[in-house]
Amino acid sequence: MKYIPHTKEDIELMLADLGMDNFEDLWKEIPEAVRFRGSLELPEPMSEYELFGHLSSMAGRNLSAASTVSFMGAGAYDHFVPSVVDHILLRGEFYTAYTPYQPEVSQGTLQVIYEYQSMITELTGMDAANASMYDGATALAEAALMAVDVTRKKKVLVAETINPRHLDVVVAYLLGRAELEIVKVPAKDGKVDISGLQELLDDDTAAVMIQQPNFFGQLEDSREIGELLKDKKALYVVSADPISLGVLEAPGNYGADIVLGEGQPMGNPLSFGGPYLGFFAVKDKYVRRMPGRVVGATKDIEGKRGFVLTLQTREQHIRREKATSNICSNQALNALAAAVYLSAMGKEGLHDAAKQSLQKAHYLYKELVAIGYEPLYTNPFFKEFVIKTKRPAKEIVKTLAKEGILAGVNLDIFNPDWDHYLMIAVTEKRSRDEMDKFVARMGDL
Amino acid sequence: MTAKKREKMIFEYSRAGRQGYSLPKLDVPEEALSSLVPEAMIRQEKANLPEVTEVDVVRHFTVLSQLNHSVDTGFYPLGSCTMKYNPKVNEDIARLAGFAGIHPYQPEETVQGALQLLYEMEQYLAAIGGMDRVTFQPAAGAHGEFTGIMLIRAYHEAKGEKRTKFIVPDSAHGTNPATAAMCGYESVEVKSDGRGGVDIEDLKRVLDEDVAGLMLTNPNTLGLFDEQIHEIAELIHGVGGLLYYDGANANAILGISRPGDMGFDVVHFNLHKTFGTPHGGGGPGSGPVGVKKELVPYLPVPLVDFDGERYFFNYNLPESIGKVHSFYGNFSVVTKAYAYIRALGAEGLRQVSELAVLNANYVMEHLKEDYDLPYDRICMHEFVLSGRRQKKENGVRTLDMAKRLLDFGIHPPTVYFPLIVEEALMIEPTETESKETLDWFISVMKQIAKEAQENPDILKEAPHNTPVRRLDEASAARQPDLRWMPMRADQVE
Numbered sequence: 001m002k003y004i005p006h007t008k009e010d011i012e013l014m015l016a017d018l019g020m021d022n023f024e025d026l027w028k029e030i031p032e033a034v035r036f037r038g039s040l041e042l043p044e045p046m047s048e049y050e051l052f053g054h055l056s057s058m059a060g061r062n063l064s065a066a067s068t069v070s071f072m073g074a075g076a077y078d079h080f081v082p083s084v085v086d087h088i089l090l091r092g093e094f095y096t097a098y099t100p101y102q103p104e105v106s107q108g109t110l111q112v113i114y115e116y117q118s119m120i121t122e123l124t125g126m127d128a129a130n131a132s133m134y135d136g137a138t139a140l141a142e143a144a145l146m147a148v149d150v151t152r153k154k155k156v157l158v159a160e161t162i163n164p165r166h167l168d169v170v171v172a173y174l175l176g177r178a179e180l181e182i183v184k185v186p187a188k189d190g191k192v193d194i195s196g197l198q199e200l201l202d203d204d205t206a207a208v209m210i211q212q213p214n215f216f217g218q219l220e221d222s223r224e225i226g227e228l229l230k231d232k233k234a235l236y237v238v239s240a241d242p243i244s245l246g247v248l249e250a251p252g253n254y255g256a257d258i259v260l261g262e263g264q265p266m267g268n269p270l271s272f273g274g275p276y277l278g279f280f281a282v283k284d285k286y287v288r289r290m291p292g293r294v295v296g297a298t299k300d301i302e303g304k305r306g307f308v309l310t311l312q313t314r315e316q317h318i319r320r321e322k323a324t325s326n327i328c329s330n331q332a333l334n335a336l337a338a339a340v341y342l343s344a345m346g347k348e349g350l351h352d353a354a355k356q357s358l359q360k361a362h363y364l365y366k367e368l369v370a371i372g373y374e375p376l377y378t379n380p381f382f383k384e385f386v387i388k389t390k391r392p393a394k395e396i397v398k399t400l401a402k403e404g405i406l407a408g409v410n411l412d413i414f415n416p417d418w419d420h421y422l423m424i425a426v427t428e429k430r431s432r433d434e435m436d437k438f439v440a441r442m443g444d445l
Numbered sequence: 446m447t448a449k450k451r452e453k454m455i456f457e458y459s460r461a462g463r464q465g466y467s468l469p470k471l472d473v474p475e476e477a478l479s480s481l482v483p484e485a486m487i488r489q490e491k492a493n494l495p496e497v498t499e500v501d502v503v504r505h506f507t508v509l510s511q512l513n514h515s516v517d518t519g520f521y522p523l524g525s526c527t528m529k530y531n532p533k534v535n536e537d538i539a540r541l542a543g544f545a546g547i548h549p550y551q552p553e554e555t556v557q558g559a560l561q562l563l564y565e566m567e568q569y570l571a572a573i574g575g576m577d578r579v580t581f582q583p584a585a586g587a588h589g590e591f592t593g594i595m596l597i598r599a600y601h602e603a604k605g606e607k608r609t610k611f612i613v614p615d616s617a618h619g620t621n622p623a624t625a626a627m628c629g630y631e632s633v634e635v636k637s638d639g640r641g642g643v644d645i646e647d648l649k650r651v652l653d654e655d656v657a658g659l660m661l662t663n664p665n666t667l668g669l670f671d672e673q674i675h676e677i678a679e680l681i682h683g684v685g686g687l688l689y690y691d692g693a694n695a696n697a698i699l700g701i702s703r704p705g706d707m708g709f710d711v712v713h714f715n716l717h718k719t720f721g722t723p724h725g726g727g728g729p730g731s732g733p734v735g736v737k738k739e740l741v742p743y744l745p746v747p748l749v750d751f752d753g754e755r756y757f758f759n760y761n762l763p764e765s766i767g768k769v770h771s772f773y774g775n776f777s778v779v780t781k782a783y784a785y786i787r788a789l790g791a792e793g794l795r796q797v798s799e800l801a802v803l804n805a806n807y808v809m810e811h812l813k814e815d816y817d818l819p820y821d822r823i824c825m826h827e828f829v830l831s832g833r834r835q836k837k838e839n840g841v842r843t844l845d846m847a848k849r850l851l852d853f854g855i856h857p858p859t860v861y862f863p864l865i866v867e868e869a870l871m872i873e874p875t876e877t878e879s880k881e882t883l884d885w886f887i888s889v890m891k892q893i894a895k896e897a898q899e900n901p902d903i904l905k906e907a908p909h910n911t912p913v914r915r916l917d918e919a920s921a922a923r924q925p926d927l928r929w930m931p932m933r934a935d936q937v938e
Contacts, residue, residue, distance in 0.1 A: 059543025092517030176629030273772025
C-alpha cells in the first residue's frame with residue numbers, strides 16, 4: 001500500500017519541467033560517498049488487508065485489559081473512558097492538524113487547550129496550567145529545573161516515596177547540571193518523614209517534591225509539608241493523581257507552588273505506557289517561568305474573542321539557548337482526550353469515579369487482610385496499596401494472568417528487594433464480584 | 446476551508462444537575478469518607494468542571510474541530526513539519542485492544558506481540574538510519590535531542606573527558622541550542638556559507654578539544670543537502686567530538702542516504718513527520734534515537750531483546766543514562782509508524798523521498814520568478830523562499846502573504862524560519878500531494894505575488910473569511926488570560 005498520487009505521466013511531466021531525465025538527477029548534490037546504493041533491509045510491503053491481519057495477530061499475542069480483570073497501577077491505571085472521548089479524538093480535523101501556528105485556522109485546537117488548561121487549574125486549585133508535557137515523569141523533571149531556575153538554589157529534595165521511575169527521569173534530566181544536587185527525603189512507615197524533611201530543608205533548597213498519593217498509594221501529610229514550607233524560598237512541588245482530586249484536597253489549597261502529574265487516567269488508554277500526558281500547573285507568580293506551550297485568550301481586529309499560543313518568549317523557537325526548556329510540542333491530542341473526559345464526566349462524574357475507586361480499593365484491602373495478607377503500610381490510602389506475599393509476587397502475577405486476572409504490579413520491577421510485594425490498584429471499573437473472585441484465588445496462593 | 450463560525454466555552458453550557466456520564470453502581474458497602482481519609486485531606490469543594498450532557502460534549506467538540514485546518518481537510522505545506530497524509534488503517538491498528546489495552550508492567554509473556562513490534566521496529570529504523578541500536582523512549586523530536594545529547598555526554602564522561610561546548614549551525618531549529626543548554630553545554634553557533642551549508646572555515650574557527658559534538662540537520666532547514674558532510678564529520682571526529690543528526694528532515698533521504706554513512710553517531714527520527722503518524726494538533730509525536738555501537742552502553746533502559754524464543758526487556762545496562770520517560774515512550778505512535786513501514790517496504794519508502802523531493806523542486810521551479818530564492822540549487826523535500834522583494838517594493842510582509850493563503854483554504858508555509866533568510870517562507874509539499882494540488886498552490890502563490898504589486902491592501906487585511914482575523918498576540922502576552930473564569934464578564938459574548 002502506498003499513499004502516493006503520482007501517475008507515471010505526472011512524474012514524466014514534472015521531471016521534464018525541471019529539465020531532468022529521471023529521479024537520479026534529483027540527487028546530484030548528494031556526494032557519491034554518502035549515497036546509499038543498496039536496498040534497505042525491510043520486509044516486503046503489504047496490502048492494507050494483509051497489514052491489518054498481520055498487526056491484529058501481533059496484538060492478539062498480548063493480553064489486553066479489555067479481556068481481563070486488572071488491578072495494575074504504579075503510574076498507569078485502568079479507569080473507565082467514555083466512548084465519546086475516542087469519537088472526538090478520531091475527528092481528522094483534530095488529529096491531522098499540527099501545532100496551532102496560524103491561529104485563524106486553529107481555533108479548534110487552541111480553544112480545546114484553553115479549556116483543558118482551565119479544567120486543570122480547577123482540578124488542582126492552581127492559577128495557570130500549560131498545554132501539557134510528555135508525561136508525569138518529564139513534568140516532574142521540568143518542575144525540578146523550573147524550581148532551580150526560579151529560586152537560584154541548587155538542592156532539590158525528592159521524597160523517597162515518589163515513583164522510582166519518575167525519580168530516574170529527574171536524575172537523567174539533571175545529569176548535565178553538575179552544580180545541582182538531588183537529595184532523597186527519607187520515609188517513615190511508607191510516607192515522608194516530616195522531621196527528616198525538616199532536617200534537610202535549608203537555605204539552598206530549590207524544591208521539595210512529593211507525590212500524593214505516593215508511589216505506594218499512601219497519603220502523604222501534604223498539608224503539614226505545606227505548612228513547613230510556607231515561609232521558605234523552596235518551591236513546593238506536588239505530583240498528584242488527577243482522579244484522586246475528585247475526593248482529595250486540591251494541592252493549591254495546601255500551599256503547592258507547582259502541581260503536576262501523570263494525566264493518563266483522564267481519558268487515555270493504557271497503550272503499553274504511552275502516549276500519555278503530563279499536566280503542569282502553577283501559581284500566578286510563576287506563570288512566566290513555566291515551561292511548555294501555553295494558550296491564552298485575546299481579541300481579534302474585530303474585537304471577537306479568540307485564542308493564541310502565548311508567552312512564547314519563554315520558548316526555544318524564540319529564546320533558543322536561553323529558553324525555559326527545550327520542549328517544543330505538547331501532547332495535544334492527549335490533552336484533548338483529558339478535556340473531553342473531564343467534560344463528559346463533569347463535576348459529579350469525577351467525584352463519583354474517585355469515590356468508587358476509593359471505596360472499592362478499601363473493600364478489597366479489607367478482604368485481603370481478612371484472609372491473612374499483611375499490608376506493607378497502614379496509613380490512609382486512596383486507590384492503591386501494597387501487600388506482602390508468601391510466594392514471590394512475580395509468580396502470583398504470572399499465575400493469575402493465565403486465568404485472566406492481572407493481580408497487580410510485582411514490585412521487584414522497581415527494586416529486587418521488593419520481590420514479595422504486590423501493589424494493587426482498584427478503579428471504579430471493578431465490581432464486587434470480580435474482587436471476591438480475586439480474593440478467593442489469592443486465598444489459594 | 447474552515448467554517449465561519451465560533452463556539453462558546455464548554456463551561457458556558459453547564460447547568461447544575463446535568464450529567465453526561467454513567468458509572469457502575471457502588472456495589473460494596475460505602476464507608477464514611479472521613480473514616481478513610483484524614484479530614485485535612487478531604488476536598489471541601491468539588492472541582493468546578495462542566496455539568497453537561499453527552500450530546501453537549503459531542504456538539505461542542507465537533508464544532509471546535511471544524512474550526513481547524515488539517516491534513517484531512519486541505520493542503521498543509523508547513524515546512525519542516527512534513528504534513529503528509531496519515532493512513533486511516535494505522536489508527537485502527539493502534540486501537541486494537543491488544544495494543545491499546547495493555548499495561549506497561551504486564552508480565553513479558555503477556556505482551557510478546559508488543560515486544561516483538563518494538564524489536565522489529567528497532568531493526569527497521571536502524572536499517573534506515575545506518576545505526577546499531579534504537580531507543581523509543583523520547584516522546585518527541587526535542588525529547589530525542591535531549592536524549593541523544595545526554596548519550597554523547599555520557600560517552601565523553603566515560604572516557605574521563607569534561608567537554609563544555611556543543612556546536613549548532615545558525616540555520617538550526619531553536620530546539621538545538623535549547624537542548625545543548627539544557628544538557629549543560631555552551632551552545633556555539635557556526636555560520637552558514639554561501640551555498641547554505643555549514644561554513645567550513647567558521648567551523649574550524651570554533652573547533653577545539655572542548656567540543657563535545659555538532660548537531661546538524663541534513664538536508665538542513667533550508668532544504669539543502671550539505672555536500673560537505675564528510676568533511677564536517679572528519680573535522681568533528683578529529684577533535685574527538687560526535688555528530689548528532691536531527692531527523693526532522695529525514696523525509697528526503699529514505700533509502701537515498703543514511704545518516705550513519707554520512708558520519709553521524711546519533712540520530713533521532715520524528716515518527717510523526719517521516720513515518721506518517723498524525724501530528725495530533727501538536728503531539729503526541731515520537732522521537733526514537735538511534736546510535737552507533739560506541740554509544741549503546743549509555744542508552745536508556747530498558748532495551749527490548751530477543752533470546753531466540755522470547756522477547757524481553759533488558760535492564761542490564763550499568764552505564765545507562767537511566768530513563769527519559771516513565772515507560773517505553775509513545776508506544777501507540779510507534780505502532781502506527783511500524784504499520785506505515787510495513788505497508789511501504791524499502792521500495793515504497795524510497796519512492797516517498799523521490800516524490801517528496803520531486804514535488805518540492807517542482808513547486809520551487811515554478812515560484813522562483815515570483816519570489817526571491819536565496820539559494821538556487823536543487824532542493825530536497827522542502828525549500829525556502831524570501832518575501833524580501835515584496836516587502837521592499839510593495840510594503841507587504843511575509844506574514845501578510847501567509848494570512849492571504851488562508852483565504853484560499855491553504856495552510857501557510859512555515860514563516861520567518863530559518864532565521865538566516867529574511868522574510869522566509871519555508872515550503873514542504875510532501876509526497877502525498879498530487880500534481881493538481883501543486884499546480885493549484887502555484888497559481889495561488891502567483892496570484893498573491895501579483896496582488897502584492899497591484900492591490901497590497903488585500904494582503905495586509907487578510908485573512909478575510911476565517912472565523913477570527915489577526916489576533917492580538919501582544920496583549921495576550923502582556924495580560925495573560927490563560928483560563929476561563931465564570932465571573933469574568935469580558936469572557937462572555
